[in-house]
Amino acid sequence: MSTLVLVLLTGIGLGALYFLVASGLSLIYGLMHVLNFAHGAFLTLGAFMGFEVARRLDSTSWWAFAVSILVGGLVGAGVAALTELALIRPLYERHIEQVLVTVGLAFAAVALYEGIWGSDPIYIQAPAWMRETTGVLGAQVPNTYWVLMAAATALLISLVVFLRYTRFGTIIRAGVENRAMVTALGIDVRTAFLLVFAIGGSAAGVGGVLAAHYTGYVSAHLGSTLLIFAFIVTVIGGLGSLPGAAIASVMVAVLQQFANYYLGGTGDIIVVVALAGVLLVRPSGLLGRRFA
Amino acid sequence: MTAAVAAARRIPVPLVVGVGLVILMACLPLLNISVPGVLPTPTYQPGTLALLSLAMIFAALALSYNMLLGTAGMLSFGHALYFGAGAYGLGIGLENLGVPLWPGVFVALIGGLVIALVTGAVSMRVSGIPFAMVTLAFAQAGSVLVRRNSSVTGGEEGLSLNTAGVPDWLVGVVNTRNLYWATLAVLLVVYLVSVWVDRSRLGHLARATRENELRVRVLGLEPSRARLLVFVIAALCASLVGVAYMLLQSGTVPRSVSADLTITVLVIVVLGGVGYRWGAIVGGVVYTILDQRLTVLAGSDMIESLPSVLRVPLSEPLFILGALFILVVMFLPGGIAGTVDSWMSRRRAGSAHGDAEMSDDAPAGRIEGAEQVLETAGQEARS
Amino acid sequence: MSTILEVEGLHASINGQQVVEDVSFTVPATGITAVLGRNGVGKTSTLRAILGLIDRGGEVRLAGERIDGLRTHRIVRKGVGYVPEDREVFGSLTVEENLQLAVRQRQPRRELVDALFPDLVQRRRQMAGTLSGGQQQMVSLARALINDNRLLLVDEPTKGLAPLIVDQVADALEEASATVPILLVEQNLEVVRRLATDAIVISGGRVVHTGRAADILGDEELTHRLLGVGVAPATGGAR
Numbered sequence: 001m002s003t004l005v006l007v008l009l010t011g012i013g014l015g016a017l018y019f020l021v022a023s024g025l026s027l028i029y030g031l032m033h034v035l036n037f038a039h040g041a042f043l044t045l046g047a048f049m050g051f052e053v054a055r056r057l058d059s060t061s062w063w064a065f066a067v068s069i070l071v072g073g074l075v076g077a078g079v080a081a082l083t084e085l086a087l088i089r090p091l092y093e094r095h096i097e098q099v100l101v102t103v104g105l106a107f108a109a110v111a112l113y114e115g116i117w118g119s120d121p122i123y124i125q126a127p128a129w130m131r132e133t134t135g136v137l138g139a140q141v142p143n144t145y146w147v148l149m150a151a152a153t154a155l156l157i158s159l160v161v162f163l164r165y166t167r168f169g170t171i172i173r174a175g176v177e178n179r180a181m182v183t184a185l186g187i188d189v190r191t192a193f194l195l196v197f198a199i200g201g202s203a204a205g206v207g208g209v210l211a212a213h214y215t216g217y218v219s220a221h222l223g224s225t226l227l228i229f230a231f232i233v234t235v236i237g238g239l240g241s242l243p244g245a246a247i248a249s250v251m252v253a254v255l256q257q258f259a260n261y262y263l264g265g266t267g268d269i270i271v272v273v274a275l276a277g278v279l280l281v282r283p284s285g286l287l288g289r290r291f292a
Numbered sequence: 293m294t295a296a297v298a299a300a301r302r303i304p305v306p307l308v309v310g311v312g313l314v315i316l317m318a319c320l321p322l323l324n325i326s327v328p329g330v331l332p333t334p335t336y337q338p339g340t341l342a343l344l345s346l347a348m349i350f351a352a353l354a355l356s357y358n359m360l361l362g363t364a365g366m367l368s369f370g371h372a373l374y375f376g377a378g379a380y381g382l383g384i385g386l387e388n389l390g391v392p393l394w395p396g397v398f399v400a401l402i403g404g405l406v407i408a409l410v411t412g413a414v415s416m417r418v419s420g421i422p423f424a425m426v427t428l429a430f431a432q433a434g435s436v437l438v439r440r441n442s443s444v445t446g447g448e449e450g451l452s453l454n455t456a457g458v459p460d461w462l463v464g465v466v467n468t469r470n471l472y473w474a475t476l477a478v479l480l481v482v483y484l485v486s487v488w489v490d491r492s493r494l495g496h497l498a499r500a501t502r503e504n505e506l507r508v509r510v511l512g513l514e515p516s517r518a519r520l521l522v523f524v525i526a527a528l529c530a531s532l533v534g535v536a537y538m539l540l541q542s543g544t545v546p547r548s549v550s551a552d553l554t555i556t557v558l559v560i561v562v563l564g565g566v567g568y569r570w571g572a573i574v575g576g577v578v579y580t581i582l583d584q585r586l587t588v589l590a591g592s593d594m595i596e597s598l599p600s601v602l603r604v605p606l607s608e609p610l611f612i613l614g615a616l617f618i619l620v621v622m623f624l625p626g627g628i629a630g631t632v633d634s635w636m637s638r639r640r641a642g643s644a645h646g647d648a649e650m651s652d653d654a655p656a657g658r659i660e661g662a663e664q665v666l667e668t669a670g671q672e673a674r675s
Numbered sequence: 676m677s678t679i680l681e682v683e684g685l686h687a688s689i690n691g692q693q694v695v696e697d698v699s700f701t702v703p704a705t706g707i708t709a710v711l712g713r714n715g716v717g718k719t720s721t722l723r724a725i726l727g728l729i730d731r732g733g734e735v736r737l738a739g740e741r742i743d744g745l746r747t748h749r750i751v752r753k754g755v756g757y758v759p760e761d762r763e764v765f766g767s768l769t770v771e772e773n774l775q776l777a778v779r780q781r782q783p784r785r786e787l788v789d790a791l792f793p794d795l796v797q798r799r800r801q802m803a804g805t806l807s808g809g810q811q812q813m814v815s816l817a818r819a820l821i822n823d824n825r826l827l828l829v830d831e832p833t834k835g836l837a838p839l840i841v842d843q844v845a846d847a848l849e850e851a852s853a854t855v856p857i858l859l860v861e862q863n864l865e866v867v868r869r870l871a872t873d874a875i876v877i878s879g880g881r882v883v884h885t886g887r888a889a890d891i892l893g894d895e896e897l898t899h900r901l902l903g904v905g906v907a908p909a910t911g912g913a914r
Contacts, residue, residue, distance in 0.1 A: 029421065033421065035421045035424060035425065087618065087622070090622060091621075091622065095420070095421065096367055097621050097622075097625070099367065099421065099424065100558070100562060100617070100621045101618050101621050101622065103555055103558065103559075103617075104559070104614045104615070104617035104618035104621065105614065105618060106614075107555060107559070107610060107613070107614035107617065108610070108611045108613075108614025108615050108617075108618070109614075110610070111608040111609075111610035111611035111614060112604070112605055112608060112611050114608060115604040115605060115607060115608040115611065116604055167775070170768065170772050170775065170776055171776065173765070173767060173768060174765045174768055174772075174776055177765050177766065177767055177768075178763055178765060180728055180747075181759065181763045181765070182776070183728075183746070183747040183748045183751075184726060184728065184747055184748075184751060184757045184759065185748075185751065185757075185776055185777045185779075185818065186748050186751035186752045186777075186779050187748055187776070188746075188748045189748070228428060228429065228432045228551070231425040231428060231429060232425075232429050234425070235418075235422055235425050235426060235429075239421075239422060265440070268432070268433065268436040269433055269436060269437065272429050272430060272432070272433035275426065275429050276414045276430075279414055279415075279417045279418060279426060280414060280417060283417040283418050283422075
């Protein structure tokens, strides 16, 4: 029983991390039809900058942790906005080229991180509580997972509120549905592009800081692996669907944890099999509309 | 590109140049040519031969990828899976099945074929960007499988070639020359397959599908089958190149199944010029030599003496290649071959017409070509 | 008579395929100008090209000012309202959100819209995707009429609607035309006869005839030759 609870809760925690990455990917794809390969690079940069800031403060204190989260989010938003302006916008509507520049950026960024921080993982420190566990129904769940869940929940709620109750949110929702018509109402949809990139980037940046606490280290490749799972999650959930991404994140991660624990570490493979299954049955994903 | 093909039919100059190049490449191991700054040693020595062989491997792999992206317009991030299947297939065949080389090659190719059929059929449930994501996921699963099952694949350490079943003339540094020729042969085979695909009805159909899937459907043709066939042929070519790589390097590492390798090939194809066969080859050679030179440069004194703001990025070859790639995508959309091609056709047109007229003509001509293809294909299908 | 829109040598393409060859015409600053022609001759594409929704070239002037180089949202902000073919309401947004999104001025013309489309008033919070076709058309019209525009581009507003709703849409257009000139693509010749003062006939991506709407529709031979139909019966329009 306690093992079951532990596997389930760690699965949900991992799913929360996936959601931090996948939410931005899904929003960006939904509005702009851009597959952002550089999303992992935003995440890694957030993690490194968060680590650098926490290191200069007292990295075992809570306020250093809070500042590192803030810095991670800001750096992620900044670099994402810059990417949109400098690389994505000039290639307006040329989707293959847009994917290619983000591929190039991811390629170059990882190399640059290795140049600056080296290719070995750097182990990080955290507030003492985050190294501890909390008992739930006999399962000792590491506290990092609670932080992940709280962060993802906060992100989901604020995204839903933003999308539902602000003018920019309405523009983004309308744009996901029919971008041309948004411009035909006199709205410069590019502002929404920039905003979506910045939001996705900040979620990735925060995700990076938390991913570093989850794995216990930062490295230049932190984002690359997570990115692939985030891709899988967005496809399974339905590209462009935020609720789809949320549900698929948790489903995929829980499935992965169960397979890892009960089926001899086959989690990664099971996830890909699940992806193939979803594609065969429902190519548009769980909550996605048909692909254009 | 259609224009280039048409030109090739009219005047056999490219054919003459091509045959001449192949003969020159075949003779290189027998000649003593030094190109300081580009090639590490004179051409007859193993150092340069190994580098050139690797360049040909990348060129052939890029050619196979160009069938996907250039001909069928499919952006795949999983092409390395089939390359890895060839390399690991041969390695595992020789090691675990204890078969000699040629049956081993056969096993590797069949393995690549089966994997390509299954993953291709599933991935093609979606198209465009989702297709790219799904192929990436498959390649990742392959990479995980290779890393996990270390008893068969050697895990992170990689798998070295069991040379017991391999003929002596293909083993060891002394026989680099023979391996070089074998690689050249593989490149030639992949090139010919690529030409055949481009000129066959299959290639026309795949190209027409890329231009306008709906219209192909209206004509009662099944575009997804043509695309799957191109996908499988490209994958099979990649497996063949993987086999050659395994022989050349007498071993392979998990990187050969990874998304990193696919992205490298993508960089090569885009650098060379998507849709141009000779572009893929030039891209492969330029990339390999650039990568090698940049690594040498990264360790040089000149770089060491720079301030860290410049030193750190410049000492990372992948950073420079990534940045170069971005610049090519943004400012040189046709890559090397596309730029040369449009420059040449502009020069040719310059004597007769104005430039503006030419640039108006080009896209219209392409669509006309596609329409013609559609029409003839439709008639064939109906009769 | 003053003109609001001048179009000269307009051409446009979609995916490299020419859909508007060479279109020139002017739209007077008052009344409704109908764009007529058989299916697929480029009427919708002409409107979309004026708005910059598809790749286009040539000269377009709004009240004497060139707008052919501007991006779509800039053209709209100059005072061009657009009611697209097939309505294109945002189905996952409420009626209110659809209207809110369209508002470009501090004092939107709420009373006008509410008076024209009382049906929508109590459906403010309903998802636009769940409305009937006629109600969606009203949302689409309301999005254009809620601002003070200098010109409206309206594309087949009565397509696929029941006769009663057709009348209601025509009423709304008639009332709107009192304050703003309208360029109207319409297949229902009864509606054209009732609303339009002027007409342009497009064929093969070019303007082949311009004149008073009544003159064109009054000439049976001309109507048949240019539009491929006899003079339409009361309903059913040009199809």
